[in-house]
Amino acid sequence: MFMPQSTAPVAVLRSGPLFAGRDFADLRATARQPDDTLSFIPLLLDAAQPDGSWRTTVAALNTDYFLNFYNSHLAAEQGQVALLRYDGSLLISSNLQPAATVYSPALRIQLAQSEAGSFTEQLADGRQLISAYRASRVYPFIIVVRLDRQQVLANWRHEARFAVALVSGILLLLIGMASVYYLRFEKLEARRQRDEEQLRIAAAAFESQEGIFVTDANNNILRVNRAFSTITGYNEAEAVGQTPHLLSSGKHPQAFYDEMWRQLQSCRFWSGEIWNRRKSGDIYPEWLTITAVSDAQDHISHYVATLTDITQRKRAEEEIRNLAYYDPLTRLPNRRLLLERLQQAVGSAGRRGNEGALLFIDLDNFKTLNDTLGHDMGDLLLQDVAQRLNHCVREDDTVARLGGDEFVVLLPNLSKNCDEAAKLALRLGERIRLALNAPYDLAGHDYHSTPSIGIAMFADGQHNGDELMKRADLALYSAKAAGRNAVHFFEPQMQKTLSERASLETALRQAVADGQLRLMYQPQVDQAGNIHGAEVLLRWLHPSLGLLSPDRFIALAEETGLIIPIGQWVLEQACFQLQQFSQQPAMADISLSVNISIKQLRHPDFTRQVQTILSATRAPPQRLVLELTESDLVDDIEGCSHKMAPLRQTGVQFALDDFGTGYSSLAYLKKLPLDQLKVDQSFVRNVMHDQHDAAIVRTVIVLARALNLNVLAEGVETAEQLAFLQQQGCHNYQGYLFAQPLPLTDLIAMKQNQMHTLNRFTLSA
Numbered sequence: 001m002f003m004p005q006s007t008a009p010v011a012v013l014r015s016g017p018l019f020a021g022r023d024f025a026d027l028r029a030t031a032r033q034p035d036d037t038l039s040f041i042p043l044l045l046d047a048a049q050p051d052g053s054w055r056t057t058v059a060a061l062n063t064d065y066f067l068n069f070y071n072s073h074l075a076a077e078q079g080q081v082a083l084l085r086y087d088g089s090l091l092i093s094s095n096l097q098p099a100a101t102v103y104s105p106a107l108r109i110q111l112a113q114s115e116a117g118s119f120t121e122q123l124a125d126g127r128q129l130i131s132a133y134r135a136s137r138v139y140p141f142i143i144v145v146r147l148d149r150q151q152v153l154a155n156w157r158h159e160a161r162f163a164v165a166l167v168s169g170i171l172l173l174l175i176g177m178a179s180v181y182y183l184r185f186e187k188l189e190a191r192r193q194r195d196e197e198q199l200r201i202a203a204a205a206f207e208s209q210e211g212i213f214v215t216d217a218n219n220n221i222l223r224v225n226r227a228f229s230t231i232t233g234y235n236e237a238e239a240v241g242q243t244p245h246l247l248s249s250g251k252h253p254q255a256f257y258d259e260m261w262r263q264l265q266s267c268r269f270w271s272g273e274i275w276n277r278r279k280s281g282d283i284y285p286e287w288l289t290i291t292a293v294s295d296a297q298d299h300i301s302h303y304v305a306t307l308t309d310i311t312q313r314k315r316a317e318e319e320i321r322n323l324a325y326y327d328p329l330t331r332l333p334n335r336r337l338l339l340e341r342l343q344q345a346v347g348s349a350g351r352r353g354n355e356g357a358l359l360f361i362d363l364d365n366f367k368t369l370n371d372t373l374g375h376d377m378g379d380l381l382l383q384d385v386a387q388r389l390n391h392c393v394r395e396d397d398t399v400a401r402l403g404g405d406e407f408v409v410l411l412p413n414l415s416k417n418c419d420e421a422a423k424l425a426l427r428l429g430e431r432i433r434l435a436l437n438a439p440y441d442l443a444g445h446d447y448h449s450t451p452s453i454g455i456a457m458f459a460d461g462q463h464n465g466d467e468l469m470k471r472a473d474l475a476l477y478s479a480k481a482a483g484r485n486a487v488h489f490f491e492p493q494m495q496k497t498l499s500e501r502a503s504l505e506t507a508l509r510q511a512v513a514d515g516q517l518r519l520m521y522q523p524q525v526d527q528a529g530n531i532h533g534a535e536v537l538l539r540w541l542h543p544s545l546g547l548l549s550p551d552r553f554i555a556l557a558e559e560t561g562l563i564i565p566i567g568q569w570v571l572e573q574a575c576f577q578l579q580q581f582s583q584q585p586a587m588a589d590i591s592l593s594v595n596i597s598i599k600q601l602r603h604p605d606f607t608r609q610v611q612t613i614l615s616a617t618r619a620p621p622q623r624l625v626l627e628l629t630e631s632d633l634v635d636d637i638e639g640c641s642h643k644m645a646p647l648r649q650t651g652v653q654f655a656l657d658d659f660g661t662g663y664s665s666l667a668y669l670k671k672l673p674l675d676q677l678k679v680d681q682s683f684v685r686n687v688m689h690d691q692h693d694a695a696i697v698r699t700v701i702v703l704a705r706a707l708n709l710n711v712l713a714e715g716v717e718t719a720e721q722l723a724f725l726q727q728q729g730c731h732n733y734q735g736y737l738f739a740q741p742l743p744l745t746d747l748i749a750m751k752q753n754q755m756h757t758l759n760r761f762t763l764s765a
């Protein structure tokens with residue numbers, strides 16, 4: 001056995017190289033095979049004895065002790081445990097084929113620095129070895145553990161992968177569970193929010209503007225909302241426990257409620273208008289909707305009723321109805337309601353054989369009242385008339401206002417006997433006439449008015465409402481034509497007149513289009529007998545009736561509005577003629593007087609139309625005289641004056657026709673830009689026999705002169721009339737004494753003849 005030699009006794013433990021031998025305890029050592037021999041590490045310890053001598057103790061350290069220990073903890077492929085001596089020689093190794101030299105240069109360097117440590121080495125084959133060492137302080141050994149990093153970590157990696165997989169799995173499971181819980185939570189939350197919202201909506205709906213009450217199946221009120229209390233006046237405490245009978249108005253018969261319940265049971269729903277009673281006792285209309293609520297077994301468990309107070313709506317409907325069917329000024333039924341009632345009356349009269357009557361009432365001279373005292377007074381009169389009419393009739397009669405001053409009274413049931421019915425109608429017509437003749441007090445103004453009344457009877461149901469209205473209107477016309485303040489019945493002759501007028505109207509429209517209108521010219525002379533002008537007079541050359549005078553169609557043209565195109569045509573012709581005259585020396589000083597209808601004058605564009613015609617024809621404006629009728633002007637002096645003024649500024653002259661027949665007031669004469677007064681032929685006609693007419697003529701002439709107006713007398717037929725007029729100082733004359741209305745060529749011939757022969761009309765001084 002080799003042991004390191006000690007030169008002096010030292011108390012140091014020494015070891016020798018490994019040797020093989022038998023186990024001291026092994027009695028059968030001799031029987032062991034060489035391979036079975038044990039390895040020992042010899043150990044020597046020199047120890048000083050009390051007597052000063054040295055004693056060396058020898059020990060053998062069985063390497064199996066180490067190897068067994070390490071092999072049990074470390075698999076051969078994982079690494080190696082080795083025991084080195086300080087000189088680096090290998091004592092024992094757990095691995096017989098170590099991967100590399102144990103006492104590697106790296107270990108040597110490490111040992112020099114520290115007695116214990118660890119480091120990593122890279123082998124030539126690329127493997128990495130992790131080495132840990134410790135130099136024992138007790139034994140003269142260095143223990144080195146070398147591990148193949150790959151091998152050592154193999155298990156760890158395997159376990160780590162397993163652990164990662166496991167953890168991942170668990171994590172995934174947890175995430176999955178969390179997701180499921182999250183989704184469930186979300187769903188529950190959404191449902192909770194939805195439920196909350198529905199509860200809020202239900203609460204809001206319950207506390208809506210509509211009154212709501214809920215009853216059980218036995219009709220006991222369980223709940224009411226605030227609006228219910230507001231509408232009915234009952235608070236929750238007063239209503240709960242009661243039945244809806246609490247609200248009953250008593251206005252509906254039992255059959256109404258029976259039907260409601262029948263429908264509720266069969267359809268589980270009822271809605272309709274109902275009259276209820278508030279706590280205050282007021283009865284009011286409401287719209288009620290009742291819905292039956294069923295339980296799981298489809299039995300009615302509750303009733304939910306909503307009620308809306310429709311008082312306001314009813315009022316609005318009433319208002320709309322009033323506006324649609326009633327005249328706002330007089331509160332009388334209007335045309336629409338009258339026609340509905342008339343239709344019913346005509347139908348029922350036909351069925352029952354009862355005779356009824358329709359009375360058309362028109363106030364005479366109402367327009368004058370409006371124009372003189374103003375529309376407010378006119379309105380007061382209409383309201384008063386409406387009241388008087390209502391007092392004259394029975395309850396089932398209708399008094400209506402058609403508009404303006406036109407009233408209608410419908411008497412649906414007079415008598416089965418037509419004579420008796422006519423008598424009753426006439427009696428009522430007279431009563432109305434007298435009632436409306438009584439004086440009026442219009443806001444302090446005393447006023448007197450008269451009506452004209454036309455009556456149409458109906459019995460057989462053969463005439464519809466429109467026809468009856470036309471008949472009554474015709475009778476009214478007749479009453480007016482007969483001098484007003486009268487009651488006239490419709491007669492078939494009026495119908496005939498009506499038909500004639502209708503066909504004349506059609507023909508007149510055609511006449512304008514077909515050029516059947518003609519103009520005649522009636523000369524006007526001055527004091528010296530010279531023709532200085534002519535009045536343009538219209539004729540209609542009717543294809544079958546021949547030449548018609550204006551009396552036959554002017555009124556109709558005015559009523560139908562045809563006077564506008566006709567008047568325009570006359571003006572154009574006259575202006576064209578004036579332009580022609582201005583080119584002929586003999587005719588150049590002739591003026592033409594054109595009759596202007598009130599409808600033309602009232603046309604908003606009248607002034608511009610005349611100006612347009614003047615400039616289009618290039619007629620000299622100062623030769624154009626526009627004749628206006630006195631009675632027409634009176635209605636709107638201001639308006640007429642405004643339209644006349646611009647024309648007068650351009651030279652157009654204005655004559656007042658038929659003067660003396662109307663108001664002949666100095667006041668309005670002053671306001672109008674007039675040039676000439678025409679004394680109406682009705683006065684001239686009787687001037688020699690009628691002192692009254694003579695006085696009028698005299699006054700008119702004086703008035704005209706005072707106002708510095710030219711005065712022309714028309715209808716002069718005799719020399720006596722002429723002499724009288726001359727005496728009074730009349731300036732100009734027109735009449736059969738000089739000439740009838742003439743065709744244009746005759747007028748021109750007459751004028752030229754007068755020029756050449758100096759054959760003036762001989763006027764006695």
Ligand SMILES: Nc1nc2c(ncn2[C@@H]2O[C@@H]3COP(=O)(O)O[C@H]4[C@@H](O)[C@H](n5cnc6c(=O)[nH]c(N)nc65)O[C@@H]4COP(=O)(O)O[C@H]3[C@H]2O)c(=O)[nH]1
Pocket residue numbers: 522536537538549550551554567570595596597657658681714715716717734735736737741
């Ligand atoms: N008995 C008699 N009659 C005489 C005498 N001198 C003239 N007359 C007639 O008296 C009417 C005078 O015309 P007016 O007063 O303007 O009355 C005119 C006028 O108001 C209207 N009229 C005529 N032409 C037109 C027109 O173009 N437009 C308009 N709006 N009205 C017209 O028709 C009315 C009647 O016209 P006419 O039938 O042509 O009747 C004319 C004329 O023929 C006479 O000495 N004795």
